[in-house]
Amino acid sequence: MLEFIDVSYEVSGKEILSQLNLKVPLGKTLVIIGPSGCGKSTLLRLAMGLIKPTAGQILLNQQPLSDPLSGENKLSRGMVFQSSALFDFLSVYENIAFGLQQRKKLSPEEIKQRVIQVLERVGLGADPSLLTKRPAELSGGMQKRVAIARTLVMEPKIILYDEPTNGLDPIMAGVITELILQVQQSLGVTSLVVTHDLKIALRVGDEIGLLFQGKIRELGPPSAIMESKNPLLRQFIAGIPAGSLRTNGEW
Numbered sequence: 001m002l003e004f005i006d007v008s009y010e011v012s013g014k015e016i017l018s019q020l021n022l023k024v025p026l027g028k029t030l031v032i033i034g035p036s037g038c039g040k041s042t043l044l045r046l047a048m049g050l051i052k053p054t055a056g057q058i059l060l061n062q063q064p065l066s067d068p069l070s071g072e073n074k075l076s077r078g079m080v081f082q083s084s085a086l087f088d089f090l091s092v093y094e095n096i097a098f099g100l101q102q103r104k105k106l107s108p109e110e111i112k113q114r115v116i117q118v119l120e121r122v123g124l125g126a127d128p129s130l131l132t133k134r135p136a137e138l139s140g141g142m143q144k145r146v147a148i149a150r151t152l153v154m155e156p157k158i159i160l161y162d163e164p165t166n167g168l169d170p171i172m173a174g175v176i177t178e179l180i181l182q183v184q185q186s187l188g189v190t191s192l193v194v195t196h197d198l199k200i201a202l203r204v205g206d207e208i209g210l211l212f213q214g215k216i217r218e219l220g221p222p223s224a225i226m227e228s229k230n231p232l233l234r235q236f237i238a239g240i241p242a243g244s245l246r247t248n249g250e251w
């Protein structure tokens with residue numbers, strides 16, 4: 001279980017998250033939706049341990065994330081970044097193998113096997129010439145799949161996805177959505193997905209939470225979210241500019 005307890009995060013005197021509480025049960029997928037600038041990426045960076053909360057605690061299996069003894073915890077999470085964040089100067093193979101070479105004691109042959117296996121899992125196993133290509137030679141959808149492969153190859157127990165369908169056409173967004181679902185179902189990983197794409201939220205989420213003004217304003221399974229009378233959610237779902245929900249932090 002990944003748990004946020006009264007977590008606040010302040011930067012340059014501005015409170016982005018404010019005593020936020022959140023639980024992601026093991027093996028489940030929690031999707032956080034919310035307008036641009038509401039703090040979704042910040043929430044994932046906190047869960048990954050890249051930044052520390054100003055106040056409150058983040059627990060992973062009842063252990064504080066900040067606990068220096070919980071080294072194993074650090075290895076058990078993987079993040080798929082909003083921009084894919086592949087290394088431009090490395091090939092697809094080198095991008096995926098990078099983490100294995102750094103962190104796991106594996107022979108080059110074992111690394112190669114794992115890279116090939118994971119590329120098959122993300123649907124990129126058919127074309128071996130892909131291995132030597134640079135990220136710039138791939139479409140956005142392929143880059144996203146390579147980014148997911150790079151995270152999966154480390155065998156994380158928890159995967160954090162930041163806007164996994166951002167900038168993709170609806171068909172490729174559907175492919176990535178199904179991939180996330182398939183990874184969750186076949187590997188039993190726990191997933192925290194942040195997005196403003198309602199379609200992916202409804203498809204992959206066991207629960208969906210709306211983040212706004214630093215807190216989770218509504219939380220429930222997809223059916224309850226769609227039927228909710230919460231005016232913030234209604235405005236978000238309908239995409240109406242007028243209302244309490246403002247983007248880019250202009251609250």
Ligand SMILES: Nc1ncnc2c1ncn2[C@@H]1O[C@H](COP(=O)(O)OP(=O)(O)OP(=O)(O)O)[C@@H](O)[C@H]1O
Nearest residue numbers: 011012016035036037038039040041042043248249
């Ligand atoms: N290091 C930082 N310094 C200053 N402001 C920051 C920093 N990190 C985040 N912010 C601010 O915090 C707010 C939340 O940012 P965040 O990137 O988490 O939003 P988001 O919900 O992921 O947005 P988007 O949907 O556009 O990706 C924004 O107003 C942003 O400008």
Ligand SMILES: [Mg+2]
Nearest residue numbers: 040041042082
């Ligand atoms: Mg973001």
